[in-house]
Amino acid sequence: MPYISQNFINDLPNQIDIVDLIAKRIVLKKTGDGYRGACPFHGGKNSNLSVSAQKQFYHCFKCGESGGAINFVQKYDNLSFVEAVETIANEFGLAIEYDKSSKPVDPxxxxYRDLSKKVSDFYRQQLKVSPAKDKAASYAKNRGISDEIAKRFELGFATPGNNDLLLNFEKTEQSITDLKALGLVKTGEYGDYDFFRDRLIFPIHNSKGSVIAFGGRVFDNTAKAKYLNSQESPIFSKSRELYGLYHARKYSRKMDYILVVEGYMDVVALHQSGITKVVATLGTATTTEHLKTLARTTNTIVFCFDGDDAGRAAAWKALKITLPVVKSGLLVKFLFLPDGEDPDTLVKKESAKAFEQRINKAKMLSKFLFDHVKTQVEFDTIEGKTLFLEKVSALIALVTYDAYQEQLLEGISQVVGQSIEQVKSVFIKQAKKVQTQQIQAQQIQTQVQVPSNMEYEDAMPSFVNDDYEHRYESSPTPRENNSVKVLMGRMISLLLNYPLLADENGVAEERIRKIEKSEVLLKLVREAEVEDEITKEQLIHLFKAKPGIQQRLQELSVLEPYLSEVQAKDEFLSALTKIEKHQSISKVKGKIASANTEQEQRKVMEGIQKNKS
Structure with missing residues (x-):
């Protein structure tokens, strides 16, 4: 995206009136040479906010908030700097000037965004006019969704037909091509068909409010895949976008916290109850990019999870992702709900006020960190406390905020009853181990060669064995076989820990299917595609009838060092590409070796060169 011209930003105060801008948002009254109103930032009722048309400046005499037009819109509308500039320009009808030296926007x-809006309008219309609309309307009513909230989130209905969306856009060839690029229309054995069918549709908005993707919820709770998301596209990345962030900013007066929940319906239900500072990840675990976005919006992030084992496991993943991102002024908390409850059911059973009290009392990150590790050791013993100290120290080594790291070490000292010097001695050793593991992980990601470190040799899956069935007369060398084993083992390890690597648009499956001797990995990918919330244990259990494979999967399920989901995805795809390269080279060698004459070999080489060009 191009940068906004600095000259345009500098000249913006000269082209607008800050009084008009602020008066659109709060009530202002003329007082002397300026205007006064109630300050929206500290919630007072008195007219403490002063706005000067002459200086194009505002100031609150109570809380001290002050600044110009861009600053006000940033804080009041909960927008980034660029978003604030664009908002002001739109309100005053100004054409934004972009830096001509920057890269132009891809048309x-x-x-794609315009088409996504039209698709959203189509789904909303179907919720009103489709003969099958009653099931969607009944579902929304049973879940307590009012017409106002349905309109706020632009809920729609994907009809049961195979090609209703397709037919709506069939007159425009470009639209059909774009629908396929966005994953809203798929091509199968019998032709093109709609990706979303017979589902309640949740449009996914970016931070500016543009529709960029969709989520669909089935009406039958027994269905295996309750939720489906659009595939990733040039305008949509699950690792960056958060469902409801646009609505949280728009419908919340201040963003003193943001609650991160697990599903669309939780976001919608909490809005229905008046709790608007809430977002959800889009069928993926929380990523570093998500956290950075949230940290720009609020100073307090509250993760909300079910209180069962699966919920606590998900919370633990979120904690490990969070540790390197914690910065000065940022608080991270964890809210665990009673067993069998989710935000949707609990807020209806209790009240919005009671639910907000739970948010206020959520567990601090440090408390959850210490409590969780305690459950993994026999803390009442010397050995248990030693193991606790080592485990927690290794995690604290991930923290990049020095002051917070120091406080966590102080906290460990109090918990284990040892001096801070003793704790720091253990911490330094663990930090070195973590650094070494990270370097080793980087090596396996970037090198095709078999690592000499036996830790990775041991990671080879036993089911990728040496009696490899070759299609060609020329066999790969032992080193090539070992490289594939290492890479295959790493892919399985990553997939077991991050099942969402099996993307629902089937790209990974399609590529893995072409790899020889990949039956186990392929089965894991297929199962992870079908079951959105499948766990590591459930994936391993698929091979209960094959104890040898199940045991090997159990060994590969231990992933060290810890990786973020983005890092895991990059490494998974990198390993897949390297395996494909190995296989391609082996095929070429086989073709050359099977050529009986020099002339046949020359034809093989010419064919290879032709394919390269």
């Missing part, structure tokens, strides 16, 4: 992106 396809705007076309």
């Amino acid at each position: 396809k992106l705007e076309r």
Whole structure:
């Protein structure tokens, strides 16, 4: 995206009136040379906010908030700097000037966003006019969704037909091509068909409010895949976007916290109850990019999880992702709900006020960190406390905020009853181990060669064995076989820990299917595609009838060092590409070796060169 011209930003105060801008948001009254109103930032009722048309400046005499037009819109509308500039320009009808030296916007992106809006309108219309609309309306009513909230989130209905969306856009060839690029229309054995069918549709908005993707919820609770998301596209990345962030900013007066929940319906239900500072991840675990976005919006992030084992496991993943991101002024808390409850059911059973009290009393990150590790050791013993100290120290080594790291070490000292010097001595050793593991992980990601470190040799899956069935007369060398074993083992390890690597648009499956001797990995990928919330244990259990494979999967399920989901995805795809390269080279060698004459070999080489060009 191009940068906004600095000259335009500098000149913006000269082209607008800050009084008009602020008066659109709060009530202002003329007082002397300026205007006064109630300050929206500290919630007072008195007219403490002063706005000067002459200086194009505002100031609150109570809380001290002050600044110009851009600053006000940033804080009041909960927007980034660029978003604030664009908002002001739109309100005053100004054409934004971009830096001509920057890269121009790809026209396809705007076309994709425009089409996504039209698709959203189509789904909303179907919720009103489709003969099958009653099931969607009944579902929404049973879940307590009012017409106002349905309109707020632009809920729609994907009809049961195979090609209703397709037929709506069939007159425009470009639209059909774009629908396929966005994953809203798929091509199968019998032709093109709609990706979303017979589902309640949740449009996914970016931070500016543009529709960029969709989520669909089935009406039958027994269905295996209750939720489906659009595939990733040039305008949509699950690792960056958060469902409800646009609505949280728009409908919340201040963002003193943001609650991170697990599903669309939780976001919608909490809005229905008046709790608007809430977002959800999009069928993926929390990522570093998510956290950075949230940290720009609020100073307090509250993760909300079910209180069962699966919920606590998900919370633990979120904690490990969070540790390197914690910065000055940022608080991270964890809210665990009673067994069998989710935000949707609990807020209806209790009240919005009671639920907000739970948010206020959520567990601090440090408390959850210490409590969770305690459950993994026999803390009442000397050995248990030693193991606790080592485990927690290794995690604290991930923290990059020095002051917070120091406080966590102080906390460990109090918990284990040892001096801070003793704790720091253990911490330094663990930090070195973590650093070494990270370097080793980087090596396996970037090198095709078999690592000499036996830790990775041991990671080879036993079911990728040496009696490899070759299609060609020329066999790969032992080193090539070992490289594939290492890479295959790493892919399985990553997939067991991050099942969402099996993307629902089937790209990974399609590529893995072409790899020889990949039956186990392929089965894991297929199962993870079908079951959105499948766990590591459930994936391993698929091979209960094959104890040898199950045991090997159990060994590969231990992933060290810890990786973020983005890192895991990059490494998974990198390993897949390297295996494909190995296989391609082996095929070429086989073709050359099977050529009986020099002339046949020359033809093989010419064919290879032709394919490269």
